[in-house]
Amino acid sequence: MSGITAEQVAHLASLARIDLSPEEIASLTIDLGQIVESVKKVQEVATPDVPATSHPMPLTNVFRDDIVVPSLTVEQALSGAPDRDGDKFRVPPILEED
Amino acid sequence: MKKAELMDFDKALELYEPVLGFEVHVELNTKTKMFCGCANEFGQGANTNTCPTCLGLPGGLPQVNRKAIESSIRLGLALGCDIAEASRFARKNYFYPDTAKNFQTSQYDEPIAFNGSLTIELESGRQVTVEIERAHMEDDAGKLTHKGGATGRIQGADYSLVDYNRGGVPLVEIVTQMIEGGEADSPEIGKTYVAAIREIVKALGVSNARMEEGNVRCDANVSLRPRGSNILGTRTETKNVNSLRSVERAVRYEIQRQAALLSAGGTITQETRHWHEDTGRTSAGRPKSDADDYRYFPEPDLVPVAPSREWVEELRATLPEPPAARRKRLQADWGFANLEFQDVVNSDLLDAVEATIAAGASAQAARKWWTGEVARLANVAGVAADSLVQPHQVAALIELVEAGTLTDRLARQVLEGVIAGEGTPLEVVDSRGLAVVSDDGPLIAAIDEALASQPDVLAKIRDGKVQAAGAVIGAVMKAMRGQADAARVRELVLERAGSAE
């Protein structure tokens, strides 16, 4: 068994900022346990001598020149905003313990 | 909340050894942002410099700014770092509304520069070598403002506003290794180290380096180790200490605060702390916890940065003389006393003075004009002295003074004319008719007239009461509307008074 616990799933959900219901946590705990058990298989062949590949094409040094290009207009930038105040995005207060 | 009590600084040092560490963020002054072509500049209104990439819109993708890479490599080299043969961006995942993508594109296990060191000199002359662990590239967050509530601070705010203009601006984060043995110098080490970084990035031209604008930001880590112990204490990380004086004060404060807490049997919490400039104190921020799992992984939207050794050497060849070495050289060349030199350095006028001397002025005159009249006018105007007038103009002004064409008082008027955009010093002299009257003829006429109208004074001079000449000199200067050399006038007054015998 992979031993995924509901507490672990709840912690992952908080890292991922998803407010899961207890039912969702319960069912995800089962799903995740099964999936992890299955994908664990990668460890069988991932020996230390095998290098990791993070990009399928071996490119390096792809750069852009330091030249300004037009930005969006402020209206475009804010066009999808759920809430705004003038030209800024407005959000509920930020929880910050003092 | 219990008020933090402070232990006397000397007492704290008797009981504990301070261990320091600094993370300095340098905002690069590239034309565009780190990963998109939006302008890296502020001031024309919120959210004017944004695009799908720096706004974190679905589908946006990053493109690395070559200039930012160059600047980072040059900064790494200036800090004595090795430049990585292969370096990579990584995603640092955390949710915060000023972070558009909810991950910071930073570097993790493969920074562009590492293993450097920087030797700083304290006022006592003590040299301290700070080991640099790494200098890595990352993008800045947007700016939050908090509205409502009593203080306008984040706590108690009703809502917050986000402007992403700063989001995506290139940063280099310079991380030191642990600094031990600082002892009572620890606060000064903090200040001097950050000042040295600031000086280096300025000399390199990679940052505007204005701390008050957040171009250079310092996080100060402080922990205390009980004397006789070799176990490191728990450290705190004081965030965003944004002036040199504050760095010094914050380090001192944390040493005193932690010492008080530890000696009272308390424990230090590993946490970030906020620096309050107004009260000179730090306050607890977010505790470090398991929740700080940033889930770093290589940024799949960007390919590795693998600077060729040729490129690195090309960039090394562009490095300016290290600021500390340059300062030593210039002070010796110019023959300035320590205080005179410090005055120039502290006023950020090293470049201006150097250029003025290079344009032909004497060292003392260049120093005197820049730290004196130019600095005064700049202060009145609320701008930087070197933005007010060009070094070659100051040099030309000094030349006129030294040639006797201008008195100091006239020269100050000429300087105002130059600053007002009336032309070169010579042009201002001409247009305002400010040159010293150097022809003795008109002076003698004026002196004779003054002596004739004040016979009592003439008599006193003839009696050897030379100080009485002052009244005549004053009258002559007035008649000449100041455009005369007072020393010459005095010479002539005495001469005429004698010859009138």
Place this chain on the structure above:
Amino acid sequence: MTDLIKLSAADLGGLLANGSVSSVEVTRAHLDHIAAVDTDLHAFLHVAADAALATADRVDARRAAGEQLGLLAGVPIAIKDVLATRDMPSTAGSKILEGWIPPYDATVVKRLRDAHLIPLGKTNMDEFAMGSSTEHSAYGPTRNPWDQERIPGGSGGGSAAAVAAFEAPLALGSDTGGSIRQPAAVTGSVGVKPTYGGVSRYGAIALASSLDQVGPVSRTVYDAALLHDVIGGHDPLDSTSLTDPWPSMAAAARAGLADGALTGLRIGVVKELNGEGFQAGVTQRFTETLALLAAAGAEISEVSAPNFEYSVAAYYLILPAEASSNLARFDSVRFGLRENPTDGPVTIERVMAATRDAGFGPEVKRRIILGTYALSTGYYDAYYGSAQKVRTLIQRDFDAAFEKVDLLVSPSAPTTAFKFGEKLADPMAMYLNDITTIPANLAGIPGMSLPMGLAPEDGLPVGLQVMAPAKQDARLYTFGAAVEQLLEAHWGHTLLSRAPALAPVEMFASEEGVI
């Protein structure tokens, strides 16, 4: 008059160029058909009828003014909803983006517009491209035109169904683990996943950045090639975009029609992507196709790719890991849904969590949690790190295989279209369905699916997958066009001509009180 909707994009382009038809006529024909059949089919999430006709009118005007236009100018196209379009909502099949109209066009969309194609609308997909059936679309599934009780594949089921049902001659798809090729296979259409970096990802709402690739969906290999030529090539806005010059894919496809195009071509049959676990009719059509190829002069041999058995596991670590980070931006601040918590204080932290709970469907949550797990401290090396190593091994398997053969073939999917709900309860069963297509994404190589017949047991389409070495996309088109010609000659018709006719919706049925 010819039935315009049945024509290939290439044929439509020809008629448009010689003035036999106008783009407005062609566009209207497709819009009418969409209106008639899409209520049932649900291939589209958004149909931009007025804008399409207006664009068509402008293209007609340009042509009337004597302007020389491209081969596909005036031809309608459907766009997968994963692509940002400045004049149409772009939701990626998710509630969290409902109604969101981006302030910019994806590079591929811009290229379509520059080539004067006519965007008809946005096609349905599994939410954020997570799925193989479109059952995970927040807006309801798309039906397979061959059997409306069955899935059209996924995630790009909408694009494949639209093309297979003659709602559009062309569509754009995106393929992260088979999302172009598998829907093509189960709908009897053609789909191509280009070499990674061959087509820009700028403006494609990211699922897994190191795997995603945008590509063409069509009814013929030549049409796919024409579309590939429009969308492909270097884009400085995508840092993983290749700068290599590309040959014309259309020319490559035409070369496949020449006599002897298959002679001497070395075709490798991937041992691990055949046989056990594959539907009998799929294996049968595959074997028959290999026989036809051999008869046409191709040299068929078996090659082994021993690490492919680890590919699904590696994929379901890499994809969720990258997706968990890519989807972090859906936070209710700058765009998209905002949902307040049902009780307790309304702080941004809680609003983000409530929004992501309400806006993401179960499969998206499942993969975000899995990806968060795979990247978290203490698990990275065991999971994400190991998966990246498997990726190296898969690439090595491909390298070894391509030393022996020019192209690799396999069935595009282990089965024909399955029924709705069949695999919904078992995520792993759904994931294993992607075994055939995933290796190409992990290695970044190009792959194509084209129809190779109907499975005898259920009469549903079976797809042939072809894979070429990285950057050798042209080879796929030459071979694909040759095989297509060979098979159609063998059948005496196109595969899609055997699809059941879709019953038009009775426009006024409710008024008449029937049904």
